[in-house]
Amino acid sequence: xxxxxxxxxxxxxxxxxxxxxxxxxxxxxxxxxxxxxxxxxxxxxxxxxxxxxxxxxxxxxxxxxxxxxxxxxxxxxxxxxxxxxxxxxxxxxxxxxxxxxxxxxxxxxxxxxxxxxxxxxxxxxxxxxxxxxxxxxxxxxxxxxxxxxxxxxxxxxxxxxxxxxxxxxxxxxxxxxxxxxxxxxxxxxxxxxxxxxxxxxxxxxxxxxxxxxxxxxxxxxxxxxxxxxxxxxxxxxxxxxxxxxxx
Numbered sequence: 226x227x228x229x230x231x232x233x234x235x236x237x238x239x240x241x242x243x244x245x246x247x248x249x250x251x252x253x254x255x256x257x258x259x260x261x262x263x264x265x266x267x268x269x270x271x272x273x274x275x276x277x278x279x280x281x282x283x284x285x286x287x288x289x290x291x292x293x294x295x296x297x298x299x300x301x302x303x304x305x306x307x308x309x310x311x312x313x314x315x316x317x318x319x320x321x322x323x324x325x326x327x328x329x330x331x332x333x334x335x336x337x338x339x340x341x342x343x344x345x346x347x348x349x350x351x352x353x354x355x356x357x358x359x360x361x362x363x364x365x366x367x368x369x370x371x372x373x374x375x376x377x378x379x380x381x382x383x384x385x386x387x388x389x390x391x392x393x394x395x396x397x398x399x400x401x402x403x404x405x406x407x408x409x410x411x412x413x414x415x416x417x418x419x420x421x422x423x424x425x426x427x428x429x430x431x432x433x434x435x436x437x438x439x440x441x442x443x444x445x446x447x448x449x450x451x452x453x454x455x456x457x458x459x460x461x462x463x464x465x466x467x468x469x470x471x472x
Contacts, residue, residue, distance in 0.1 A: 233263045234423060235430045238276055242431035245280050246438020247445075248453060249392030250374035250399075252280055252431070257371055264423075267316070270371050271415045275424030276431040277371065278403040283432065284396035287439060291393040298394065302401050305360035305367075305377075309402040312368015313409030322469055356380070360398065367402045368409065374399075388442060 237259035244251035253273050260269035295302075359380045363373035374395070381394055410416055445453070 230263050233259060234272075234427055238273075238427045239430035239434040241273075242276070242280065242434035243438045245284075245431075246435035246440075247442045248378075248438075249284060249395040250378045252277055253367075253371035254374055267415070268420060270316070271410055271420050272424050272427065273371050274403060274406050274410060275421070276427045277399065278407060279428050280431055280435055281396045281400035281403060283435065284392060284439075285400060288389055288393035288396065291390055294390060294394055295397060298397060300357050301360040302398060304357040305364040305398050306401050306405055308361040308364025308366075309368040309405040310364075310409060312365040312370075313406055313413070314368075315365070316369050316410075316413075316415075363398075364402055364405075367399070368406060371406070373402070388445065392442070 237256045238252075241252040241254075241256035241259075244255055253270075256273050256276070257266075257269050260272060263269075264272065359376060363377040363380075366376065367373035377398060378395060381391055386394065
């Protein structure tokens with residue numbers, strides 16, 4: 226790896242780690258396109274799975290007081306894990322343009338009409354049906370591209386969770402998905418010694434920047450936090466469409 230590749234790896238994961246610490250999402254969505262420009266799409270997806278797993282582990286430890294939320298997440302985690310398992314088998318075999326359009330459409334629906342779709346009662350039938358469906362599709366996306374946050378993040382944003390709960394819930398879902406990814410990619414022989422070395426090296430900028438993001442999040446006003454989530458999701462979708470259809 227030359228100096229250019231090293232700079233791209235460190236800078237890309239540092240920016241992504243900062244976003245992850247502040248909002249609980251955005252690590253693969255920011256890092257994967259940046260790394261893909263140097264290492265190629267499949268290699269980039271494989272590299273970022275290692276920082277993703279470490280980052281979500283840290284967020285789960287940091288938000289341990291919110292662990293009671295896990296009891297209500299069982300159906301969402303189950304469908305998300307199933308989707309991720311399917312996604313790992315479909316890696317590099319799917320039409321990424323179709324997925325980009327579907328992600329954008331679903332995100333737009335949840336950002337514009339999400340609260341009406343879900344209603345005020347999280348136990349209502351429509352919320353119970355939409356949740357597992359969204360998490361299943363998000364799991365497929367994470368398994369194939371490592372990018373599920375625009376869809377899953379917009380869904381939980383519509384539920385108006387407290388910032389700490391929002392971050393913890395996303396970290397829990399993405400952590401279980403990451404475990405499935407690590408196992409699935411290992412079985413497919415995607416983790417070469419070079420990819421593992423790059424992934425481990427990427428832990429340093431990711432976790433350092435994420436710590437700064439966590440510190441910053443603790444001082445954000447809840448309304449400002451929700452606004453930052455909307456901005457990040459919108460920018461994520463724009464970036465995804467740009468990378469898919471123009472770049």
